[in-house]
Amino acid sequence: DADVTQTPRNRITKTGKRIMLECSQTKGHDRMYWYRQDPGLGLRLIYYSFDVKDINKGEISDGYSVSRQAQAKFSLSLESAIPNQTALYFCATSDWTDEGNEQFFGPGTRLTVL
Amino acid sequence: AQSVTQPDIHITVSEGASLELRCNYSYGATPYLFWYVQSPGQGLQLLLKYFSGDTLVQGIKGFEAEFKRSQSSFNLRKPSVHWSDAAEYFCAVVKATGRRALTFGSGTRLQVQP
Numbered sequence: 001d002a003d004v005t006q007t008p009r010n011r012i013t014k015t016g017k018r019i020m021l022e023c024s025q026t027k028g029h030d031r032m033y034w035y036r037q038d039p040g041l042g043l044r045l046i047y048y049s050f051d052v053k054d055i056n057k058g059e060i061s062d063g064y065s066v067s068r069q070a071q072a073k074f075s076l077s078l079e080s081a082i083p084n085q086t087a088l089y090f091c092a093t094s095d096w097t098d099e100g101n102e103q104f105f106g107p108g109t110r111l112t113v114l
Numbered sequence: 115a116q117s118v119t120q121p122d123i124h125i126t127v128s129e130g131a132s133l134e135l136r137c138n139y140s141y142g143a144t145p146y147l148f149w150y151v152q153s154p155g156q157g158l159q160l161l162l163k164y165f166s167g168d169t170l171v172q173g174i175k176g177f178e179a180e181f182k183r184s185q186s187s188f189n190l191r192k193p194s195v196h197w198s199d200a201a202e203y204f205c206a207v208v209k210a211t212g213r214r215a216l217t218f219g220s221g222t223r224l225q226v227q228p
Contacts (some may be wrong), residue, residue: 001135027148036196040123042204042218058215077170090157092216101208105158 003027004106006091009062012112019078021109023091032074033103034058034066037088046089049074050096081113116141118205119167119219120219124167127195136207141175145207147188149179154205161203163187175199200226 004025005081009114013019023032029059030051033044035058045058055068062086079084088110117140139145149161162173169181174193179190187203205219 031127035216035218040220042118042220043206043216044218048215075195100149102160105150106159107157 004091004093004104005105006089006109008109009107010110012114015080015082019081019111021076021089021111022090023074023076025072025091025093025104025106027093027095027104028071028083029093030071031094031101032068033081033094033111034064034074034076034094035090035092035107036060036085037090039078042097043090044086046076076104078111078113081111083113086113116145116207116209116217117218118207118217118219120205122222123220124223124225126225126227129197130194131188133192133195133199135224137188137190137219138164139186139188139195139205139207140184141209142205144183145209147179147181148206148208149173149177149188149190150204151175151201152221158204159228161180161190189202192224193195195226197226197228200224 003088033048034046037043044060049055049068052068064075088108090108091099091106094101119138130214141204150158153227161177164171164181202221202223208214
């Protein structure tokens with residue numbers, strides 16, 4: 001079984017709809033991240049969480065919110081989806097004891113907003 | 115703010131030829147450096163990483179990278195490319211302190227000709 005899982009893997013929705021993307025991990029890591037990938041832009045950080053009570057905005061957090069329900073779960077919400085949020089979304093985890101903060105990625109969720 | 119530049123958007127090489135993918139970073143101190151690979155329709159896989167010590171690091175799949183402080187570079191190399199290496203490659207950095215989130219370059223897409 002995969003260590004970092006994301007659901008759904010693909011989602012098509014309409015403008016204005018509320019969408020939640022979920023991430024679960026079995027690695028026992030305390031740190032979790034949400035990134036979005038757009039062609040030609042690489043991956044950009046949306047939100048990150050160092051533990052259940054520590055949630056921080058990344059460089060492109062506008063239009064998104066997150067919830068860290070447990071150490072193993074980190075959800076990303078789009079309260080009112082818009083077309084320019086069409087992207088590939090990745091969840092990642094890392095271990096605070098790892099000096100280099102190597103991150104482990106989920107398989108991604110492809111979101112299309114019509 | 116730290117940044118990562120991958121100047122080559124797209125590279126095509128012949129199978130068996132050598133490969134070098136360029137990466138330059140902008141950061142006041144030596145960051146932690148990573149190369150990730152993303153195969154079509156897949157998530158990100160770590161190829162190699164540099165934290166300190168020997169500036170030539172070996173990774174998986176026969177890849178290596180050399181850290182050059184004077185040039186703020188961390189170029190990825192492979193002596194003989196295989197058709198299965200066709201993918202998108204991302205260089206990333208993380209600060210040694212603070213939020214420890216990755217900053218990605220925009221990626222280099224590698225095409226391998228038979």
